[in-house]
Structure formats: C-alpha cells, structure tokens
Amino acid sequence: MTTPQQPTASLYHLTHLAIIEVNGEDAGRFLQGQLTCDINGLSPEKASIAAFCNAKGRMISTLLVIKTQLGFFLIVPAGLLDIVTKKLQMYVLRAKVKLAKPENLMLAGLNQPGNIIDFDLPTQDFYCSDNAGAVFIKMPSAPRFLCVAPLSAAERHPFKNLPTRPLAEWRFQDISVGLPWFEASQSEQYIPQMLNIDQLDGISFSKGCYTGQEIVARTHYLGKAKRQLHVAEVNEILPQDNDFTVKDAETQQKCGDILALASYGSITRLLIVLQTVDDNPKNFILDNQQHTPIKLLPRQ
Known part of the structure; x- marks a missing residue:
C-alpha cells in the first residue's frame, strides 16, 4: 500500500480525542468488567486498544487504555466523551472508582520525532514510556506517538518547538493502519x-x-x-x-x-x-x- 510521504518531526494537536481519568481502589476491577481488553495484562509500559460495549455487544466507543501509577487514562473520541463517561458511571454503583475529565492534561501527536527527543521511546505498537510526567504511546505505522502530558509540563518538553501539522494528516495515518475511531x-x-x-x-x-x-x-x-x-x-x-x-x-x-x-x-x-x-x-x-x-x- 503506497502512503504519501509523511512530514518529519511534526506535532499534531489531537483535538478530536479526549481523556477520561479513572482512579480509585477498584479502578482496575471496574474496567475489567466493562472493556474488552485484559486490564490485568496492562502496565505503565503497555497500553491497549479496547471496546466499550452495551449489553448487546454493540460498541459504544473505541478506546485506548493507558495504565498510570494512580489509575488509568481512557482515550476516546471527543464527540463520545460525555456519552462514555455517563454510561461508565451507571456501572460504578458502590465500587470505589472515580471518573473525571481532566482539564490539566493535553493530547498531542508526534510524527518522526527523530533526534528531537533525547530519551528512549518505545518501538513496539501500543507500548509506553514516561518522561517528565508525560506518557508517550507508540502508535502503529511509521514512528509516531500519542502523548498525554500535563499542561504545566508542556513548555518543558522538546516537542514544543516542532512545526504543527494539520490534524487531517494524523487522522489519515490512523485510518491507513485501520484504527477504528468513530463518532x-x-x-x-x-x-x-x-x-x-x-x-x-x-x-x-x-x-x-x-x-x-x-x-x-x-x-x-x-x-x-x-x-x-x-x-x-x-x-x-x-x-x-x-x-x-x-x-x-x-x-x-x-x-x-x-x-x-x-x-x-x-x-x-x-x-x-x-x-x-x-x-x-x-x-x-x-x-x-x-x-x-x-x-x-x-x-x-
């Protein structure tokens, strides 16, 4: 499959995606009972694509699930943020779980960071690394990474000086590798x-x-x-x-x-x-x- 040449060392503002933060003593057990992936198999070094389904097995949303030191980040389409949060909340019941829409985090995409990044990045798809409080997840295809970073740390990261490219280019790459985000x-x-x-x-x-x-x-x-x-x-x-x-x-x-x-x-x-x-x-x-x-x- 021929793919148009992608720009090197580029930054994307991933405004089409949003974050749900899931914390609490029962967070892992709770998500294990809601999502299709094996939550127990995740670690801060390994994320996973997953589906969140209704009782009839129909997908409410696609998610990227990232384990953190305190709980989990769920990356979902921005247009489904409120829907997914509300439906997950319905299943919390008495579990010790807190769902939040963090306002102190940003989502960025990095394409071909090369020598701009002076720390090790993962080479396997959906593997993660952490630097200065930011989590970098290797996405399929060419060297590109989804980054979850605190807004307060954004100016300290080397990618802040990268040229910004149109979001459509990032979405083009996601589609090319079959990542099924939907609205x-x-x-x-x-x-x-x-x-x-x-x-x-x-x-x-x-x-x-x-x-x-x-x-x-x-x-x-x-x-x-x-x-x-x-x-x-x-x-x-x-x-x-x-x-x-x-x-x-x-x-x-x-x-x-x-x-x-x-x-x-x-x-x-x-x-x-x-x-x-x-x-x-x-x-x-x-x-x-x-x-x-x-x-x-x-x-x-």
Missing part, C-alpha cells in the same frame, strides 16, 4: 469484531465476563462477523461531513458504510464496514453523483 452517530452499531478490534489485540477471550461479553464471545467461537472493516482509498478529496454509503458497482446495491475518512493531498483514505466479502472480486463505488470508484487496501 457519536455511529455508536452502538457494530460489534467489536466488525471493526477488527480483535485483530488489534483489543479483545481477551479468556478474562471472564464484561458488559456485552456473551455476544462478542459467541461471534468469536461460532464464526466470523457478518460485516468487517476495510481500509480503502479514493483518488479525490471527500467532505468530512458526508452521508455516502458503499455500493456494488454491478448490482448497485448497498453493501457497506463509511466509518471514518481523512484526506492527504489529493487522496482520501476511508474505513469502510462491508458485508463479509466472498471469494468473488467486486468493484465498489461510493453512492455519490460521481459513483467514485473505491480501492480496497491491505492493512499496513
């Missing part, structure tokens, strides 16, 4: 396997019960999901706010939905959720006036 309008539509959360090692099938676990486990043990996430590309710029669907060019029937998209230069990458593709090759198009051809890409 509130798509919440509670998909089970985790439809969005490849299992392929991102975000589901534990041995950890025990959590909300939605029965449906997620049944899909795993009885066969693959009826729909699946694919990375795709079109050779034009598409508007971010669209309601296009995916059609079979031959039958003109709808066969998929767009989960996310981002443009870089003259190319748009998309995450599309297709009805399970059989062995017969198909030509896919967008349901727009141009019937734009869609090319499916292998995951990076």
